Amino acid sequence: MATLGLSEADKAAIEAFRQDVVEPSRTQLVIVDFWAEWCGPCKQLTPIIEKVCADYAAKGVKLVKVNVDENGFIASQFRVQSIPTVYAVFQGQPVADLTQARTEGALKQYLDQLLSQLPIESEEKSQAQEIAPLIAMGEELLAEGDAERALSVFTQIAQMVPDMVEVVAGQARALVMLGQLDEAEALLAALPAEIARHGPVDQARAAIALARDVKPLADLSAVEAKVAADPDDHEARFELAGGLMANGDRDGAADALLEIVRRDRTWNEGAARAQLVTIFEAVGLEDPWVSAQRRKLSQILFA
Incomplete structure (x- = not known):
């Protein structure tokens, strides 16, 4: 001027x-x-x-x-x-x-x-850049199955940035892996309403739902034998999928559910497909594994 x-x-x-x-x-x-x-x-x-x-x-x-x-x-x-x-x-x-x-x-x-x-400089952006490597570390520990260390990392980050959705969701998923489902639910329930529907929180909720749904089976041989004896015993195959997922074999679980959809997509009001969707959400919709499984599902549905 x-x-x-x-x-x-x-x-x-x-x-x-x-x-x-x-x-x-x-x-x-x-x-x-x-x-x-x-x-x-x-x-x-x-x-x-x-x-x-x-x-x-x-x-x-x-x-x-x-x-x-x-x-x-x-x-x-x-x-x-x-x-x-x-x-x-x-x-x-x-x-x-x-x-x-x-x-x-x-x-x-x-x-x-x-x-x-716009390239705005802010306290929020600076803080996000600082903690991004820590979040990545927590996610890596979760992927490796080291839930205790992952929970420790996410809890430390939460002390720095309370109510950050990626961090709270990471804490919740670690708690799920440790079998502390009530604690995970309480953590998500305490989130402010305006951030409670973000993608990472939905992923954590799906992980809780899946953990409540599936039951670990120490011995899968009996249910495997039932499926082998009658490939159209979808209830047994669904039980097998749950046992495989609970035991950490998500490939086997997905294959079992996809086979149910292939044989009878309407069985039990589409329960197999719904369970697949829950697994996809729990793993993370951007995960390459999920993308591959969704392609398989699409090939079956639109064949």
Whole structure:
């Protein structure tokens, strides 16, 4: 902004704007709220903006309020014709007009979209980058079947970042592997509602459901003999699948369930297919093993 010919008050306002908005916007998303004391709609919108920006502070969002009666020159530079007017500023430039976001949900939707598109630096991103290797370590321990060490790792991370879905879900899955199903359920039940339906939490819930469903069998020979004697004994094959899964043989369990679907996809109201879906969710829908099994299922269903 050029300052030639401006009053000292305008020059001071420009310098304050530079310090409060322009400089922080180099790395943060600055929400600029143009308002005035006499503006009724401003009084309605202000609490919403203040609450959402406070909630998003760790994500790299900062709120700056500009009184148009005291900062007329600044308002004119932004071509403010009515108030409230709300802009999102990044790297010194307006990147979005948020004036029409009059509800908490609408404003959060706008901010989520902007934050996903812009290289905003934030405490949340820095923290996520720091703990990513620790989460990977916990997941590796789970994959190796070392539930006790995995639980220890995820619990330590949870002390740093409470309510992070990937971490709580990792704790729950470790508890499932240790046979502590009630404790795993209680952990997930304590999550805030807004994050309780994320993918990692669904995966942990599926692992709990599967663990309650399947029963370990010390000796599978008897049920294997029943299946061999009558390949259409789907109840026995379903029992065999549960025993195999409980004993850690997910390949064998999937093969048994796929065979039931191949022979009679409607058996027991589609129980075999439903159990396959639960296994897929418990393992993780992005897992290569799940992708391979889903292809097999599709080939059977659409053959």
